[in-house]
Amino acid sequence: MQLDNKVKKRILLIEPSLMVCKGFAHIVDDMIGYQLVATSLNVGRLQEQIVSARPDIVVFNPQIMSLQHRTSIRSFFNIPSEMALVALVYSFVDEWILSQFDAVLTVNDDQTQIVHKLSGIKRTVNTSVKSENEELSERENEILECIVKGMTNKEIAEKHFISIHTVITHRKNIVRKTGIKSVSGLTVYALLNNIITYEDIE
Amino acid sequence: MQLDNKVKKRILLIEPSLMVCKGFAHIVDDMIGYQLVATSLNVGRLQEQIVSARPDIVVFNPQIMSLQHRTSIRSFFNIPSEMALVALVYSFVDEWILSQFDAVLTVNDDQTQIVHKLSGIKRTVNTSVKSENEELSERENEILECIVKGMTNKEIAEKHFISIHTVITHRKNIVRKTGIKSVSGLTVYALLNNIITYEDIE
DNA sequence: CCTATTATCCTCATTTATGGGGATGGTGAA
């Protein structure tokens, strides 16, 4: 028993992988209460599609664009607040990015999980933006880069022509700001925040 | 103009994501000269399917299994040498793992790229296996897991009911075998070798 | 049986890192 189209939630999918696009379409096709009204392999026509397709839900792969600068996805793409913004990811994505979404789908989700996640969305208009005064300073990023490369405090000090005490101070501040104590955690943080790449290490 | 089934290359797909499975099936469906004869969301029935489906090409997502021990995928799953072994990956995978495959497809490939990659496969029977006597033992992998999770030697010792000296010995052996001294390097090593996932850290 | 590997334990000395405190000068914004 299919529901009337008028009560079906309209989904717009922005996903770079043709394969995932097709698979998503196939799955949504079998889902009651949802319909895929448009898809796109890139973000170029997003605004246009939002207007033309008038989706209720925008499913968006954040990996499609480089979000180094912590821009708000919703405001960057002028996505109306009444539309749900849902992420579709392959693997791990920075929590900060995911926090912008009303729900997070992964490519491994099956139909049941997707329906469950989509039905759990409660759209509320965000009025205030969280204060993010805990970002690392430029210097701290430099030090962090050295840390995750496996350099010792002494080496870092020598490289930057500062005393080891300063390095330790920076480290203390990095730990305080990020809340991450372990080097491995910081490594992941640095990888996710594009401070370093895999190639930088080892 | 469809080719006869007898000359179509038979593809077996082992892929954990239903979405990607569906999408892959959809794409292969439009490809001339290839047919998808079976799919599976896990490796459990791989051997069985190799026998029953008799594929020419086994498309396998290496992320489906944890390959801590640098085992040969082909020999582990008893994949006959006449069958092509092709990887399907989402993002970054250790080069060592990819080197075992005859071709590497990514989820972002379109039909043209997939056909191009599959048609370029030249199967050659490997007679000799590389010597890999520098693999980490099971215990060492356990210790490594703890290290990259940011645990101290003391904590690791307590968790595994061994003395801190033993932990240190294991660490020394891990460093010797991998040639990686820094925690960040080991973190990347562990990530690439599926000993841990991003979620394990922080 | 012998050998290689592994896992376990130990000492000692040295180097690094951590966590707590504090201080100074500079800069840019309210």
Add this chain to the structure above:
DNA sequence: TTCACCATCCCCATAAATGAGGATAATAGG
């Protein structure tokens, strides 16, 4: 100007890791 932030430097004590030795027992393979 004052205030917040940043980069720089320092002291202290403790905790942790490193590097270089050595040792024993179990186990699996040739």
